[in-house]
Amino acid sequence: MDYFIRELTPPEPASARDGEAWRLLERFRDIVNSGYAATYGEGRLLETSQRILADWTMPGPVTSRLFLAFPSGDGQDAGEHAVAAAKLMVSPRDSPTHAYPHVVVDAPARRRGIGTFVADHLEELARADGRTFLQSWVEHPTPGGERVAAPTGHGSVSTADPAARFLWKTGWELGQIERISELRLPVPAESLRTHIEAATARAGVDYRVLTWEGESDAAHLDDLARLNGDMSVDAPAGELEVDEEHWDAERVAQMERRALASGATFLNAAVLHVPSGHLVAQSMLQLDLDDTTRPAQQDNTLVTSTHRGRRLGMLVKAANLEQLAGRYPECTGVFTWNAEENAHMLRVNEALGFVQLAPEGGWQKRL
Structure with a gap:
């Protein structure tokens, strides 16, 4: 036909x-x-x-x-x-x-x-x-069978997976594997509070966590733009060819307006570095308002490189999960996507209770 x-x-x-x-x-x-x-x-x-x-x-x-x-x-x-x-x-x-x-x-x-x-x-x-270049992210839920490792040495896909077989056959190359994980909710409130208190103690008095829903305060937009720009180059990319994204305050506001117009709400947690007055870490969740029982989706989580080593990643993720539980207790889960070589963030996720669902392949093809 x-x-x-x-x-x-x-x-x-x-x-x-x-x-x-x-x-x-x-x-x-x-x-x-x-x-x-x-x-x-x-x-x-x-x-x-x-x-x-x-x-x-x-x-x-x-x-x-x-x-x-x-x-x-x-x-x-x-x-x-x-x-x-x-x-x-x-x-x-x-x-x-x-x-x-x-x-x-x-x-x-x-x-x-x-x-x-x-x-x-x-x-x-x-x-x-x-x-001159194509890139695509594709889920590969097929279990078992012979596995082909990503060029990073972290993560693999099954040679029996139909999407992977199609991509190999048509000239695509596997550049990276991300782990798709799910956290089933609710998480015990005392568990989240323990993580937050331990991370707060490790961070020290120079850092303060902030949480909010919906559009961000205009005073934070420049910092959020910087964090998003850092994310585009700091996040592990494996063998994928990626370019730095150009972010400014208007782009952040534009992104937020699009999310709200799509029928979603979003929850932010950020860490304020008190001495400088700047945000140095952020984590964001999106949730569809047409059915808030469905799992939320984890967007960027990032800590500015000069402020790492203080458990700020755990702090913003746990604080945002606590905010989600308080605002939308009916939500049944959270999906997240992380590079398999990003061992630190995977450890944070596992400590919070995330479990692996499937690999997602980052593929590329030269034209």
């Missing part, structure tokens, strides 16, 4: 939710979520139409194009007939040579060459846009 690809256009803000553009967007959402289920469990990590639309249409450093693939020949391209969803992202200011494709084939339609067909289309678009 032959297939064709249709690029999606954003629904008009005032359009009916049952219009064609909305139906296509919701089919895109459902295919992506079917892919998440194999790794995270049914319904535990979900895209929402509102988040896809906010990420797609609101101003930001990353721009996206969305696509659906359909069978040819029957004249149908309504959403329910789509067999694959794809996204092509670029970040012109941060990474002018890179494009970031992602393809999910609906489970009943796999092993028909659809993934190759869609991936080839995204590669052609990236080349036409002058991109």
Whole structure:
């Protein structure tokens, strides 16, 4: 059977939710979520139409194009007939040579060459846009079998994993493995308090933890921008070629506005270095407000290099989990992603109770 690809256009803000553009967007959402289920469990990590639309249409450093693939020949391209969803992202200011494709084939339609067909289309678009390098992050939940180690020597994927086999076959190289972990909630309050008190004692009187929900105080935006910029180069990247991200106060505010517009809330914990008056550590959680029982997602956790060795990483993570328990006690878990070579942060996570779910591969391909 032959297939064709249709690029999606954003629904008009005032359009009916049952219009064609909305139906296509919701089919895109459902295919992506079917892919998440194999790794995270049914319904535990979900895209929402509102988040896809906010990420797609609101101003930001990353721009996206969305696509659906359909069978040819029957004249149908309504959403329910789509067999694959794809996204092509670029970040012109941060990474002018890179494009970031992602393809999910609906489970009943796999092993028909659809993934190759869609991936080839995204590669052609990236080349036409002058991109010379592709990168993608892909979950690999297949257990057992022969394992292939990441070039870092930390973490591995199974040679039986369908996504890994496809990527190797089509010329991609494995650059790094991240560990996907989950913390099941609730964590005993006394356990979190013990971690916070021990970390506070180790940090000393020069450091004070701050927590808040939603948009950050304008006085903190420059410090948060610096921390995010540090994260882009300080986080272990294995053999992946990465560029430094350009952050300023407006970009932080823009990121926060996008998160809120997507129907999420976010919780921050940060450490203030009292003598300098600057934030030197941060940890952030995002939670979907449409169903706050679902697991939250861990975003950046970072300690400025000159302030490491004082257990500030544990302090911000534990303080934010305590904040989450206080504000959203119904939340059932937290998902996090960490480089397998980041032994320090993995030890922090394990001490807090996180357990490994699956590896996620960072892959790259030269065009």
